Amino acid sequence: MNKIKLDDLQLKIMKVLWHLGEASVGQIQEVLKAERAFAITTISTVLQRLHKRDIVSYHKEGRQYIYKAEISEKETQHSMTNSLVEQLFGGKSSVLVNHLLEADSFETAELDQLKKMIEEAQKRQNDKT
Amino acid sequence: MNKIKLDDLQLKIMKVLWHLGEASVGQIQEVLKAERAFAITTISTVLQRLHKRDIVSYHKEGRQYIYKAEISEKETQHSMTNSLVEQLFGGKSSVLVNHLLEADSFETAELDQLKKMIEEAQKRQNDKT
């Protein structure tokens, strides 16, 4: 439940880990190559730093380190979204959504979907009462 | 439309500027004191750095610098929300909202409101077609 703060490259690497479950530095590099080629040492350094913060763990397998995320994607989404809402939208998620709606951030199909999701959330809340 | 990236303290200071329109370093310090006391030099330094990035401007008034935001709150909200959506929610705003709904980030009243806002957005889109 701590504040999670991840920078650009860190996030890119975490995304690969979340996606693959576990990965060696080389594998991560391979995946990222599609977007941009980083030196393997770059990725390695970032992973070490993430490890120091207990955000990833690893075990050895032959001569490689196999890294694994120690925080989930959901947790991270939650924490980072929360920070944003807190910092920029007065702590109210609805203000954020309002902002998105005003900015026309959704396609037509998404809006329908959203409405359904909201109705479900309302049902959930009613059930709880 | 550039990527705007603001850190914690920077954001706090920008928020004061957005709120007041213009402000001297001392005024900003005064406002922030409610939350935490920063040395005036701290605020001054941050403002200088923001100025170097053209995020704030200033003019002299007597012996003080009066600072003013050069980017709007909306712009910043937009840019930072976009980054988040891009980085963590596959570029789809609805995924973010979905996440918020699953996490029960809304109060009952907010949900009603949201639904209305969505309906309005739908209407807007229909009109455009």
Added chain:
DNA sequence: TTTCTATTACTACGGGTGTAGTTTTTAAAT
């Protein structure tokens, strides 16, 4: 005009980030 004092400018420092080169280790191949 000289002194005081608020404000700004300059400087600094520890820590994080992006980025990667160089050195060392070690499993694998010969």
Added chain:
DNA sequence: ATTTAAAAACTACACCCGTAGTAATAGAAA
């Protein structure tokens, strides 16, 4: 057992951030 090559460890550097002390400046007061 020795060589090789892949991977990791170590080191480095420029830049940004939070934070603030100290020095310089310039209105205001005396």
